[in-house]
Amino acid sequence: MTLAADDLLASALADLVADMLERRPAALADEPDAVHQLRTTIRRTRNLLAAFRGCFEPTAAGELGAALAAHGSVLGECRDLEVRASDAASALQTLGLADELDRAVVAPLRSGHAVAHAVLVAWHRGAGLAHLDAQLTRWSSAPPLSATAARPAELVAPRAVRRQVRRVLRRADEVTTGSPSEEQLHELRKAARRLRHTVDVAGPAGIDGAVAVGRLGQDVQGMLGDQRDALLLARHVRACSRGAADRASYDRLAEHAEDLADGALAGLDEALEALRARASF
Numbered sequence: 001m002t003l004a005a006d007d008l009l010a011s012a013l014a015d016l017v018a019d020m021l022e023r024r025p026a027a028l029a030d031e032p033d034a035v036h037q038l039r040t041t042i043r044r045t046r047n048l049l050a051a052f053r054g055c056f057e058p059t060a061a062g063e064l065g066a067a068l069a070a071h072g073s074v075l076g077e078c079r080d081l082e083v084r085a086s087d088a089a090s091a092l093q094t095l096g097l098a099d100e101l102d103r104a105v106v107a108p109l110r111s112g113h114a115v116a117h118a119v120l121v122a123w124h125r126g127a128g129l130a131h132l133d134a135q136l137t138r139w140s141s142a143p144p145l146s147a148t149a150a151r152p153a154e155l156v157a158p159r160a161v162r163r164q165v166r167r168v169l170r171r172a173d174e175v176t177t178g179s180p181s182e183e184q185l186h187e188l189r190k191a192a193r194r195l196r197h198t199v200d201v202a203g204p205a206g207i208d209g210a211v212a213v214g215r216l217g218q219d220v221q222g223m224l225g226d227q228r229d230a231l232l233l234a235r236h237v238r239a240c241s242r243g244a245a246d247r248a249s250y251d252r253l254a255e256h257a258e259d260l261a262d263g264a265l266a267g268l269d270e271a272l273e274a275l276r277a278r279a280s281f
Contacts, residue, residue, distance in 0.1 A: 003204060005055055005156035006149035009048070012201045016045045017140035027075070028124060030117050035082065039075040042068050047197040051160045057144035064139060067132040074123045078116040080232075085109035087233050091256055097249050105240050105253065157202035161210050164195040165279050168217065172272045182231075189224035192217040209281030216275040223268050230261035 019041045026034035046068050049061050088106045092098040123129065138144075148156065171188040174180065199214030234257035241250035 003153040004149070005052075005151050005153045006145050008153040008157065008201070008204055009052055009055055009145070009149060010143055011204075012048060013045070013143050014140045016041055016048070017136045020045070020136065024124075028121055035075055035079045035117075035120070039072060039079050042072045042075065043193065044197045044200070046072070047194040048201050051164055051194060051198040051201070052149075052156070055146055055149035055156065057146055060144040064135045067128070067135055070128055071123070071132055074120050078113060078120050081109055081113035081116055083229055084233055084236060085113060087229055087257075088236070088253075091233065091253055091260075095252055095256060097253060100249055101253065104244075105237060105250075108240070109236070153202075153205040154207075157205035158207045158210070161195070161198050161202055161207060161213065162279075162281075164191070164198045164217075165213055165275065165281075167191045168195050168220070169272075169276060169279060172276075176269075176272070182228075185224055186228065189221055189228070192220035192224070196221060207281075209278060213275060213278050213281060216271050216278070219271045220268065220275070223264055223266075223271070227261045227264035230257045230264060233257040234261065 020038065023034065023038040023041060027038040046065055049056060049065050053061060085106055088109060089098070089102070092101055092105065168188065168191045171184070171191045174184050175188050195217035196214050199210050199217065202210055234254045237250055237254040237257060241247045241254070244250060
C-alpha cells in the first residue's frame with residue numbers, strides 16, 4: 001500500500017507534539033540537557049513546516065511557526081548560557097585554571113542561565129504557552145493539509161529532501177567564496193540542520209540515498225555548531241578579562257577557545273564536497 005504524504009506528515013507531527021509535551025516538565029525543572037531536548041523538538045517541528053511547506057495551509061502553518069519561534073527563542077537563551085558555562089568549566093579544567101578563573105568566567109554564565117531559566121518558567125505561565133498549546137492540539141489531531149499532501153510520500157518526500165540539499169549547497173557556495181561572515185556560517189549551519197531533520201521525517205518513505213545526505217547534514221551542522229560555541233566562549237572570556245590586573249590566564253583560556261574554533265572546521269570542506277557528490281541521489 002502506497003504511503004501518502006498526509007499520513008507521513010500527520011504521523012511525524014503527532015510524534016513531535018507528544019515529544020514536546022513529554023519533555024516540557026524536565027525542561028521546566030532545569031534537568032541536565034532537558035532544555036536542549038525540548039528546543040530540538042521545537043526546531044524539528046519548525047523545519048518540518050518549512051521543508052514541506054507546500055503540504056500545509058499557509059496561514060495556519062505561519063501561525064504555528066511563529067508560536068514555535070517565540071517558544072524557541074526563550075529556550076535558546078537558556079540553553080546557550082548552559083552550553084557556554086559547561087564549555088568554560090571544561091576548558092578551565094583542561095588548562096588547570098579552574099581555581100583561578102571559575103568565579104570570574106563561569107559564575108556569571110551560571111547566574112545568567114538561572115535568570116534565563118526563570119524567564120522560561122514565567123513564559124510557560126503566560127498567554128504564549130496557552131496560544132501555542134491550542135495550536136499543538138489542533139495540529140496533532142487534524143493538521144491543516146493542502147491538496148499536495150494527498151500525493152504519494154515517495155514523490156513528495158524526495159523532492160523535499162533534494163530542495164534542502166540544494167539549499168545547503170547554496171549556503172556553502174557563499175561560505176567558500178572569500179572570507180565568510182559569521183552570519184553566512186550560521187545560515188549554513190541552519191540549512192544543514194534542516195536537511196538532517198527533513199531526512200528524519202522522510203525516513204518512512206524509504207528514499208535511496210537520503211540517509212547518507214542526512215548524515216552529511218548532521219556532520220556539517222555539528223562542525224559549525226562546535227565552532228560557533230568556541231568563538232562565543234572566547235568572546236565571553238575576553239569580555240571578562242577587561243579590567244583585570246593580570247590578563248595572562250584569561251588570554252590562555254581565550255586562545256584555547258579560539259584554537260578549538262579553528263579545529264572544529266577541519267573536515268568541513270570534505271563533508272560539503274561529499275554532499276555535492278550526492279546532490280542528485
